[in-house]
Amino acid sequence: HRLTTQSEMRTVWLLLAVAVATTAAASVRDKRQADFDGDEFETRADRLSAQILSMEDELESKVGNTDDDLRRLQSLEHRLDKFAGGTCPVGEFQCGGLSIQCVDDLEVCDGIEDCDNGADEYTTTCTNPAGAGSRWTGAPIYDECTNFRPTEVTLVINSNTRLDWFPVRVQVKATLMERAVGKDSNIIVSLPTVGNYNYANRLMLLDPPEKDRLGMVVDFDTGNDETAYLYIAKEAQGTRCALFVLYRE
Template identity: 25%
Template sequence: GRSPEARERGIMRLLVACVLFVAVSASPRGFFMQQMAKKAHARHDGMNHRVADLRENTHNLREEFDHRLEAGKQSLNLVHEVEARVHRMQGDGCSEHELNCNDHGHTCLNELLVCDHSVDCPNGHDEDDAVCVNHVSTGTVLEGDIDHSECMTDTHEDHLRITITGESRLNWFSSVVLVHAHVKGHNTDGSTFEHDMDGQYYFARKMLTLQPSADMENRLGVICKFYGRLSDRCHLSVVHEATLDACMQAEMAVHH
């Protein structure tokens, strides 16, 4: 038989061997797991960077798109404005109180038959949605600086603001919108003036007219013609009621 000391030394060797076996067996697995964790973190960081780059690129593309879209809108508005100016100078073959049907026969239609819920143009142009838009609905504000004014001898207007305060459209007279407006102006000497005026909006001519109110001694009316397909500006003239001669001109920005 073996002595107790020999058995104890044998047990110690066995324990040491077991510890070494476990260490040798566990070490590669631990190293592998560490490497996998590092790779996972690296991939995660890489994905975060790529996502950040994609977001930045998307943001830049959106800004570029918005910029080009706005530039395109401005260019289109300029084209429409030029078209409207040419139309005002050359006309379209119809009288002032008629609508051109834009058909092959160059049909001219009386303005009172436009937007009356009955098709009169051969192509139905007189009832098109684009024609029958009320550009001066309640709440609309027309505002601009005065380019030229000779209406008053002692004062000169330099700014005008027109607010549409009400509107109505009669079933039996739907080609015209009846409007109420509050007109406020500013003179070069710092004084101001205000009037409440009634008038009409004509679909066929895309034109707002305001008649002088009873309290206006100088009896001045207002005419504002919209530029073709544009709804955000109109050309304003202030005219003498008796002669319709213009004594003031302004380009008005229109806010709906």
């Protein structure tokens, strides 16, 4: 009988502990949610956004500003825009500046100014950061899906082709080299792939090079021309399941 009582007591204690832990977790979650949804956060994002916009306008009006500075500001603005939920629908390009104007992705870098400020045809917008011959190397931040689990990857851009009748995309041929450190050896695999670069969102999409149907999304909108984020994505659902931060070699 004593044993039963002890085990009953243990059950009660366990239940109590679970209840306390659940309540604590819920209150932490609620607090985080409240912090995130707060008006303060929104006001801060708005203020930041306004600051960036006026900086960009000021920079544009100054003679002798460098393309690098302008691109960094544009990228910052785009990232903040994405973070704050985006002011343009998916598939559209934000012209930037003080007036919020959106143009279709397919009008970016087609040789005709569609933004009032001409941002869709700026040299900074229409320069492909991943030129032919460029090499990008990096390590995983997380990897929940590759079979190989590489410790390092290198993306080599073999060629870029811009077709006259479809100048808004760059046709890309690339090779992904994956390295994994084994017990006694260094294993390297080399995977050729093809894809395209989109000037409007600064994303390069690469076809799955293997049977596992894992494609790649390379995000060059990092605010820094020397860095890119390589996401591995399941082709069918588009779910991103691995991230490598790449640096230009």
